Amino acid sequence: MAKAKLPDGNILEITDGATVADLAGQIGPGLLRVSIAAKINDQLVDLSTPITGDVDVVIITTKDELGLEIVRHSCAHIMAEAICSIWPAAKLVYGPTVTDGFYYDIDLDEPIRPEDFGAIEKKMKEIIKGDTPFERIEMTRGEAEAKMAGDVYKLDNIANAKGDVLSFYRHGSDGFEDLCRGPHVPRTKLIDAKGFKVMSVAGAYWHGDASQKMLQRVYGTAWRDKKELADYLFRLEEAKKRDHRLLGKQMDLFSFHEEGPGFAFLHPKGMKVWNAVIDYWRDVHRRYGYEEIKTPIMLNESLWHKSGHWDNYKENMYFTTVDEVTYAVKPMNCPGGLLVYKSNKHSYREFPMRVAELGLVHRYEASGQMHGLVRVRQFTQDDAHIFCMPDQIEAEIVGVIDLLQEMYKTFGFEDYHVELSTKPDKHIGSDEIWETATNALRGALEHKGMDYQINEGDGAFYGPKIDFHISDCLNRSWQLGTIQLDFSMPQRFELTYVDQDNTEKTPVMIHRAILGSLERFMGILIEHFGGNMPLWLAPEQVRVLPISEKTNDYAYDVLAKLKKCGLYAVVDTSDDKVGAKIARAHADKVPYMLVVGPKEAQETAVNVRIRQSQETQTLSLEEFISTAVSKNDDKSLDLSL
């Protein structure tokens, strides 16, 4: 007798060689109906797997996350069959699951188009409704190779597979087979025929290598049922409404033009957000002991030879020639900053020396890389360089992280992730200095108790780094802050300081940015708040809505007082009804709407309605202003009065 130990501690005895499905049936017929696969001794297996000996068994059902992933992967197989039946020339490459769905990479000369999705889905539904079993077929590596002879993609998959026994899965009335480790749902009908959708198709290089053939990657999503799918599609639509490119247009914050691809034009309202960010940035940097400098946006080409940018980065740089002298538009601020450093002799007594610059840089990004404000060709880095001695590194990194945490918290960002990148194969500097520096970075992160991921070998050639990433409305991750140690620049530029013993030494240089690019940061801010900016960042903070022309005079009085107190206020004297004015103020995402009519005019009061709320409250004008001003000054994220 085999013994199966269940997660609840119960031990069931079953006939040796009986399958997981038999076991599930024994526990309860209801369980068998929703069972998809199982874990035997932590190994994922099909329901049809026989049980031998004493084992731990966890049965995976449609309700489990893992079950859903198996449904998605099985759905990928079914989509592959559907595509092969429509395009017999299609060659299958690789079809894994991803967040919320799956994709299948396909090599097919004829393009698959969105208008074909309906036909693919129809065929998939037929296959699901045919309710054929997923059968596992095992064979040796040699047999698998013989079976797939001539199919470069599957032979490649076989070569990459581990172990001597490989498996294929067969389903469908036509006996569609695909190389796969499994497991799969036992029968096709375990996938809800109304719970999946073919989403999109895009190019993807084989092996993710741009020198390889471009395949067609067909994306799909699959859920437990129709409702879950509908919820997902709804969430996706809602997320798209937060897109900063859309909101930037709707809220009149910025624009892009064909005349300058990748160059953002900030409109008056966008500038208000921008300046609020910068004012705050300056305030924080003063408090953390930074000086600020400004260096030219273009400098003689020779400087970029010296810095190494010309050798490593010239394809991405802009150049201009005047009077036969070539200038390079800076892609980074450091060389300019180093010239400032070199203008004087420095002593260890000045260290740590923290020098910040809001530097406008240009990088010629390839056309397909541009994305709204978050990937542009001209952007403003909130850069700073810290010059210090080796034993000051860790304390300085801790200081930068403190500053970063304070700023992110003020903006309401809690949900960022941290990566530490270490020495790459191609690098400069001794192993010893790399180790000291990497330990300093790690030590600082640990001192701050931060969770981080290590990217082994992903550092810059000139030093290790810590990056801070945050996701946009569609869960695409973008880098904001970065802290990089640099062993290259101080040498190339022969930076020195005079140490205690009166000898000249080379300082350690730390590059750091907190917001990264102000443009990118603004894009992320907009998405983070869905356009509903907190008071201190709102481009229009208060809108005064007179009930009729008769109270326009009072409305202008209110407006004047608001402006005098430094609030961005506007009055809406259009001859719309107050309901229409409120609707428009909501659409414009104005934090406070002040409705004023004869009643309010008589009492020098305002009837306040807060954005996204239905409630109103009447306050004296004085009280409203003092509360709003203090919330503005405190950078409060909360609008309630």
Place this chain on the structure above:
RNA sequence: GCUGCUGUAGCUCAGUGGUAGAGCGCGUCCUUGGUAAGGACGAGGUCAUGGGUUCAAAUCCCAUCAGCAGCUCCA
């Protein structure tokens, strides 16, 4: 950069090998209305750009530019 898709009024989008459309916005007028959109009239478009096919092209074809999705890249 690569694959696919898209480009029509300020914005969002219909549309068709034969006279250019809607809603919102904008302007004027009526309306002076108490909390999520009152009414009338009007202005506004070389249908991205350049070629080609055709009696005829905004529509079909090619190229270019720009944007979108994904891939690759981001020293």
